[in-house]
Amino acid sequence: MPDTHFYRYDEFxxxxxxxxxxxxxxxxxxxxxxxxxxxxxxxxxLTNGLYLQLHAYMLRIAIPYGTLxxxxxxxxxxxxxxxxxxxxxxxxxxxxxxxxxxLEDAPDAIAMLAEVDMHSIxxxxxxxxxxxxxxxAGAAVxxxxxxxxxCEIVRQWSTLHPEFSFLPRKFKIAITGxxxxxxxxxxxxxxxxxxxxxxxxxxxxxIVGGGLGRTPMIGKTxxxxxxxxxxxxxxxxxxxxxxxxxxxxxxFKARIKILVHEIGVEKMREEVESEYEAMKDSALKLxxxxxxxxxxxxxxxxxxxxxxxxxxxxxxxxxxxxxxxxLKSNTAAHxxxxxxxxTVSLKPAGAPPGxxxxxxxxxxxxxxxxxxxxxxxxxxxxxxxxxxxxxxxxPAVYRALGRLxxxxxxxxxITDIIACPGLDYCALANARSIPVAQRISRHFADLVRQHxxxxxxxxxxxxxxxxxxxxxxxxxxxxxxxxGVELYQITLGGDVDFGKTALGTLLGPAVPADQxxxxxxxxxxxxxxxxxxxxRFVDTFRRVGLKPFKESVYGERD
Amino acid sequence: MAKNxxxxxxxxxxxxxxxxxxxxxxxxxxxxxxxxxAALARTxxxxxxxxxxxxxxxxxxxxxxxxxxxxxxDGSLEPISLREKIRASGITFQVIAxxxxxxx
Numbered sequence: 110m111p112d113t114h115f116y117r118y119d120e121f122x123x124x125x126x127x128x129x130x131x132x133x134x135x136x137x138x139x140x141x142x143x144x145x146x147x148x149x150x151x152x153x154x155l156t157n158g159l160y161l162q163l164h165a166y167m168l169r170i171a172i173p174y175g176t177l178x179x180x181x182x183x184x185x186x187x188x189x190x191x192x193x194x195x196x197x198x199x200x201x202x203x204x205x206x207x208x209x210x211x212l213e214d215a216p217d218a219i220a221m222l223a224e225v226d227m228h229s230i231x232x233x234x235x236x237x238x239x240x241x242x243x244x245x246a247g248a249a250v251x252x253x254x255x256x257x258x259x260c261e262i263v264r265q266w267s268t269l270h271p272e273f274s275f276l277p278r279k280f281k282i283a284i285t286g287x288x289x290x291x292x293x294x295x296x297x298x299x300x301x302x303x304x305x306x307x308x309x310x311x312x313x314x315x316i317v318g319g320g321l322g323r324t325p326m327i328g329k330t331x332x333x334x335x336x337x338x339x340x341x342x343x344x345x346x347x348x349x350x351x352x353x354x355x356x357x358x359x360x361f362k363a364r365i366k367i368l369v370h371e372i373g374v375e376k377m378r379e380e381v382e383s384e385y386e387a388m389k390d391s392a393l394k395l396x397x398x399x400x401x402x403x404x405x406x407x408x409x410x411x412x413x414x415x416x417x418x419x420x421x422x423x424x425x426x427x428x429x430x431x432x433x434x435x436l437k438s439n440t441a442a443h444x445x446x447x448x449x450x451x452t453v454s455l456k457p458a459g460a461p462p463g464x465x466x467x468x469x470x471x472x473x474x475x476x477x478x479x480x481x482x483x484x485x486x487x488x489x490x491x492x493x494x495x496x497x498x499x500x501x502x503x504p505a506v507y508r509a510l511g512r513l514x515x516x517x518x519x520x521x522x523i524t525d526i527i528a529c530p531g532l533d534y535c536a537l538a539n540a541r542s543i544p545v546a547q548r549i550s551r552h553f554a555d556l557v558r559q560h561x562x563x564x565x566x567x568x569x570x571x572x573x574x575x576x577x578x579x580x581x582x583x584x585x586x587x588x589x590x591x592x593g594v595e596l597y598q599i600t601l602g603g604d605v606d607f608g609k610t611a612l613g614t615l616l617g618p619a620v621p622a623d624q625x626x627x628x629x630x631x632x633x634x635x636x637x638x639x640x641x642x643x644x645r646f647v648d649t650f651r652r653v654g655l656k657p658f659k660e661s662v663y664g665e666r667d
Numbered sequence: 668m669a670k671n672x673x674x675x676x677x678x679x680x681x682x683x684x685x686x687x688x689x690x691x692x693x694x695x696x697x698x699x700x701x702x703x704x705a706a707l708a709r710t711x712x713x714x715x716x717x718x719x720x721x722x723x724x725x726x727x728x729x730x731x732x733x734x735x736x737x738x739x740x741d742g743s744l745e746p747i748s749l750r751e752k753i754r755a756s757g758i759t760f761q762v763i764a765x766x767x768x769x770x771x
Contacts (some may be wrong), residue, residue, distance in 0.1 A: 141685060147729050161729060163754050165687035196762060211686035461760065532750060533758040541753075544760045593748055 113178045114247070114410045114484060116261045116403065118226040125268070126223045129230055133157050134216035141213060156236075158229030159215055162536050168193075168210040168218060169232040174242035174260040174284075175203030175487040179474035182485050184225040186470035192218040197470070199455060199463040201527060201578055202281070203241050203487040204232060208534050230268070235276045237267035237348075241283045243291040244488035247409055248450050248496040250442040254303050254311055256286035258404045259340060262395065266341050273348050277355035278363035280348070281320075290607035293489060295319045295328045296581060298365045299347060301340075302607070312336050315343060317377065318369030321575035325612050326366040329374040331381060338400065339385075342393040346385035350377065410482045415447030415499035425504050432507055434518035434556050440503065447500055451481070453493035453510055454517040454525065458554035461543045462528045463491030465515075472513040480506050491527055492520065522559040523567060523633070524550040527578055531571030531588065532595075538571035540588025540595040545569055545625055552626045553633075562633055565646040568603070581605045583647040584632060585613040586625065595622045601632070601658055602650045614655055617663050631661040676736050677714035678705040678744065679721060680754065681728035689754045690728060692721060698728060702744050702755045707736075 118126075133153070140150040154160075158169040170185065177185075185205055189197045192214045193207040200206055210218060222228055231238060240260040247255045263282060267273065273280070285292040286303040294300025300316035313335040319328025335343055351365045354372070369377050426433040440449040453473055455463050465473070477485045477495055480502045486494035493515075498506055510516035519525045526549060529535065531542030546569055553559055568582030572589075579585035585600035597620055600613025620628050633646070635658050640649045650658065679692035690698040691705035699705065708714035714733045721731045735747045746752045753759060 161682055161687055163750070164689055164757065165682075194762070213685050461762065464762070532753060533760065540749075541759060547760060590749070595749060 115176050116406045126228045130220045155233040158232035166210045168207045170205045171239045174257045177485045179477045179483040181225045182474040186467035190467040196466045237280045243285045244486040244494045251287045254286045256284040277357045293605040295610040318366040320366040321580045323573045325580040338395040342389045346381045350380045417446040419501045439520045451495040451498045452520045453515045457514045457517045459551040476509045521564045523553045523565045526567045528569040529576035539590035542569045542571040580612045597625045628662045635661040677708045677733045680734045681731035684727045
């Protein structure tokens, strides 16, 4: 098995995780013995990522910055098979959720995770959650610097941080190292974007107060350029200001985005800079050797030479239409011309988005070992990624993924749908998400049609908490409950592309569940009628506005 | 507290502590996974009494609450809200066949 090319736990990390397993085992024992009430136990299980949902407990497992080794993915499969129903759900936070965990098994499940340096710590609760990153990190052709180095530094700083363990509300950080933002940094509590200034120095744009949920907001720039070694001090200052002034009187107004909105970004900046001034030369200032020690662990793998152009691949493109489509939509440019980044579509036609069985996870792990340096990424769009695939191996990878049902050539297309678990699982949901995604996926299953439609992102949430990111979908779908009936609101024009980040505009009245596919079909037909050369759905929407789309869905009713 | 209280007929539901399974209070004061065997409260007063009793006794379940149901002509019970229908009957779509896909 290849060595990992990302952070490896040291003794401190292992001890921390092992101690947590021991603590949680005892907490569960006491709860089952009746020594702890649910009120006492609930915060303890939540801080270990164990939720109680509609039918069962759900364990949310952290996948730091969405990076996994093949060994870790196999272990996730083992946990799913041993303690769950043999499958898992990859989420928009780059985590994995197991939806059928028994409380009595949960300590053994997290002990099994600890064997491969994984855990579920801080995947719930009002603290800094799993830091997310560009899923092409370390491989992307447009990358300035690997953002995972900084994710790991933030992870170490924020894990069990005593001052920030009881924030007003949860806190989500995303980091991108590329101008093409694949980490949605403007819709996080804090988004960090690495960029190079006129002097050639690389630093962070610090963006604060973005978020989706009940009150969606686009983040605002707090600091245009922050030297990298000042990152932790600046984050500490930002969280301290939030911890001090963030609202605790109203759950729905407790996120940092509300604070920034209420006091204004200028005042927020003034407060943060003032706090920062007092600590910028403290121990939080990162020493070069500290940064270097972490960066070394993310050193790119030594990839053998691979030709940029492979005659066998070119020939197969001509012979096999589906392979050609797959190559076009499911692979992306690698920093080395002889390699491609392959996205493993967890969205076969009609399947629950983001779900993978234990056998499928093991299959992807095998493919990663054979063809991608044993490394896998989880994307916030609920797919997996093989970051380093040699061009000459692409046909073999395509065939192997096809045997798993994961070679659907639909990445970025209309069936590459993001959907939260919705009312089928989630105690907070008002309406179902997954069955809606499945029906849309089946309706648009034809690959040639999907490629003709082009890039179109549908995102579905089963409630206003927006785990399905519906606000930033080109077509966003939000399930609502009106007098016990599921209805779906549609928004158009949402986007997370950097420089174009936008929240969707409400199309009109919510449509019944049995009309949602028809409504999406009408929107697509309108787009195809209106589009100009090279325009994506969202581009046409921006040019022509809401009216023709609205008429296509509601015309006969008006 | 009771939630979704519409209609006159109610049962008491909760999640079982050990595994989170959906359970219903039965006539014998135990918990069953079958809605058909749930104790039926025909008045709000009855349901409030049952809820208060299980809350005070803590029967190895989590957060018991009142669920509004309707009775079919054949005497079968069905929750009124979609959420409770899904809780009682399970998820509404086919999960992937966990072991059906084998990597060869």
